[in-house]
Amino acid sequence: MKVRPDVAAPAQRGVWAYLPDAPLEGAGGGPLSGLTFNVKDLFGVEGWPLHASTRAPLPPVPQGPLVTRLLALGAALVGKTHLHEIALGISGANAFGGTPNPLDAARVTGGSSSGAAASVALGLTDFALGTDTGGSIRVPAAWCGVVGFKPGKGDPAWSTDSVLPLSVTCDHAGPLARDLGTVLRVQEALTGQAAAPRSWEGVRVGVWHADGWLDDQARGALLAAAATLESLGAVLTPVQLPDMLDAYSDIVQSEAAAVHRGALARPEPGFTPGTLALLRRGAGLTDSEVRAARDRRDAYRALLDERMTGLDVLLAPAVPCAAPLQGQDSVALPGGPVPLRVAVLRLTVPFSMLGWPTLALPHRTPDGLSVGVQLVARPGQDAALLGLARTLPA
Incomplete structure (x- = not known):
């Protein structure tokens, strides 16, 4: 077995957290036969290590139903990919150096599903399993020029059982791929529900300009x-x-601190300083502060429902700009520099915190980088959303 083989393949630096000598073969004759995939190193896989791109100790995570189901449908599992440490961040930074952007190695890949996005952009597998708590599928998809889908919260086909949690109330699992067709094939095989092509004629679309x-x-x-x-x-x-970050940050950081309470009780927890600071903040929140954040989330849910009255789909930006340079902690926007975390997450957080299905589609820029947009539908409308996307021009 080979662990972190990045040094043997410079173009794949920062992608692989674990690569076995041979893939786990999928069942023959299934609807996903012939496809390969990898999983973000939060997913338990029997016999494979799990490190979540951290040096801190982690609770055990067994193999779960999503990985088992994809193997049964015929896809072959190639390995595990790196991520932003324990998924608590948006740049892709971790204890092992992070993942360079495949479009420009001087830039970040985005997180937290950084290795997942890079792996499909580089053609290392046909699709990747990522997780998305505040934008962790959609942001790296946009910055790496690939497609990312965050299903609606609670879809049993995209179970987060046996995935190391970040936030049990905001976490989602979903696929990334180079093209929409692969995402559709995986979605239809898992759910057994066709995403039939739908015309855009007369579809009522809200456009969030995020001025x-x-x-x-x-x-x-x-x-x-x-x-x-x-x-x-x-x-x-x-x-x-x-901006819904006030509710999101308190909810996610408090829930993440609960997941990692064992490591936090140690004299040396093992997290990098930035991750440790966020976990300590979450651990320090009072019960009343967390309840207030959940109340604000309920108010935002009602607000989104109200703003979407009479509309079928929402079109929104996926990222505020192209991928920033490694080490860059703010981005230049019309009103001046904004911290990277704030600039990115305020665009993506509403739809993961509130559980709405969201598809991220990339848009290449003239300088060879990528930004992107999100298409968002109401809960339970995953297939309808993908059916509309199916009829977009290639």
């Missing part, structure tokens, strides 16, 4: 996507959403 939160490239991608939908017959309406 002041995007640079020119991200804004251009959003406007281009809106123009495409309008040309297909969609009816567009502007929608505005607030």
Whole structure:
């Protein structure tokens, strides 16, 4: 067995957390036969180590139903990919050096599903399993130029059982792939539900322009996507959403601290300083502070429902700009520099915190990088959302 083989393959640096001598073969004749996949190193796989890209001790995680089901459907499991340490971050940084962006190695891949996005962008597997708590599938998908799908919360086909949690109330599992067709094939095989092609004619689309939160490239991608939908017959309406990070941060950090309470009780927990600071903050929140954050989440849920009244789908930006340089901790936006975490998560958090199915589609920029947009549907409308995406121009 080979662990962290990055040094043997420079182009794959930072991608593989674990690579066995041979893949776990899928069952023959299944609907996913012939496809290969990898899993973010939060998923338990029998006989394989799990480190979550940290040097801290972790609770045990057995193999769960999602990995078992994909193998039964015929896909072959190749290995495990690196992530932002314990999934608590958006850049892809971890205790092993992080994952360079496949489009420009000087830039971050995005997180927390950094190795997952890079692996499919590099063509190492057909699809990857990631997790998304606040944007962890959608952000690296946009920055690496691939497709990412965050199913609606609670979909049994995309079980998070036997996945090392970050936030039990916000975590989702989902696929990343180079193309939408592969995402559709995996989704249909897992759910047994066809994402039948749907016309955009008459579809009522809310467009979240996120005024002041995007640079020119991200804004251009959003406007281009809106123009495409309008040309297909969609009816567009502007929608505005607030920054929901106040609720999200307290919920996620408190839940993450509970998951990692064992490591936090040690004199040397083993986390990198940035991760440790967030976990200590979460552990220090009072019960009343966490309840207040959950109350704010309920209010945001009601607000999103109200803003989507009379609408079928929401179009939103996926990222505020192209991937920043390694080590860059803020991004330049129209109102001035904004901390990277804030600039990114305020665009993606609403749909994971509230559990709405969301598809991230990349948009290449003239300089060879990538931004992207999100298509968002109401809970339970995963197949309808993907059916609409199926009829978008290639």
